[in-house]
Amino acid sequence: MLSKRVIPCLDVEHGRVVKGTRFVDLRDAGDPVALASRYDREGADELVFLDIAASVKRRRTVVDLARRVAESLSIPFCVGGGIGSVDLAAAILRAGADKIAINTAAVRRPALIGEIAGRAGSQAAVLAIDAKKRSDGGYEVVVEGGRTSTGLDAIEWARRGVAAGAGEILLTSIDRDGTRDGFDLELTARVADAVRVPVIASGGAGSASDFVELFTTTGSDAGLAASIFHSGEVVVSDLKRALAGRGVRVRPSAEAA
């Protein structure tokens, strides 16, 4: 049976990891390649790199990042952040990335999803959705880090994205992001029930038990987190053991070493 995935997320800017990490033994904790290899050894199932810089040099640095990561990593990785053209997506994939996450650009121009899927396959087209709870209980799609509302219903947008060719949904609860209050289970369950492609839940992970809850109560396939892994509060290998102990099927970290 398919296992549930644990996915550390690395924010990068100009080719460097932005948030500090616990790995004092890494000579260069800001080096995305060193950090990625570390998570690989700990049993991470996949990695996501989010380029948070809005730079004219972005194109070169993000392609270069993908190339350097692919040279040393032997697990899949996804690159996202400001990718607005199929040509840039294709260049990043050619450099060795497996998937491209698109967010704001897909809201502005939904055809981009199909263009990437058409060029590289839908498995490479990940629709990243940032969702915020509405006062009526529904969820709205927001962009630009949650600052801008779109009027789109998150569940409906997920359905449309899949119909347009997205092979996976990366779903972030903007309300939970950074709170460590746990994943938004209701949002995740609604989206996971609405589409047949895999759903990666993101935003709010604070402990191993949040991942246990995510996987035992929703249909999501993967949980993504950043700061709890970087700070060392949660170690991927410990998390995998905790999940296995609660009956969640995971790839044992021992197989990664």
Next chain:
Amino acid sequence: MIAMVDYGVGNLASLYAALRRAGAEDVRITRSHVDILAANAVVLPGVGRFGHCASELRRLGLDVMLRAAHDRGIPLLGLCVGMQLFFDDSEEDPGTPGLGLCRGRVRRLSGDVRVPHTGWNQVRIVRPHPWLAGVRDEAYFYFVHSYSVDPIDERAIVATVEHGGAVTAAVGSPGTLGLQFHPEKSGAMGISVLRSFVRATAG
């Protein structure tokens, strides 16, 4: 020399790095007919749509070369859609034939499961193959696909994986192996498969 077939499809950078990590000293990313027939072994990657992959191979004349290499007994490793291309055709693009090296069809995954089948799943070895000798039964490998192969001759199936029923994870015969999963993305387990392949086909 290991020839990695470059027909504009697949994650060539990752595959190249993984083959090097697995001990291959001379890997050539190539679409040269001469290279393919001179190689100790050929790797056929593939990702995306079956029809696009098959027609690109044909456009570059590589379908003929791959069949010739196969006829000459040059070891051949097909990965993901590269493996699906061994077969006659696919439900994904019925009008575009594959290489016809193996008899059978490629079918869409069915059952009450998520498609694409994305992530790490346990592979059950059902028949020994020398390039999978180092793989213990039920080891995890990384999959990402919406279609799977259905060989007419069941004895071609080397390994299966459970996703809405038993799905073919590997097909093979002596000197040929097709893997539905991505060894280049399957961590240490994947590298060990590539290492067996590299050793078995070294010069």
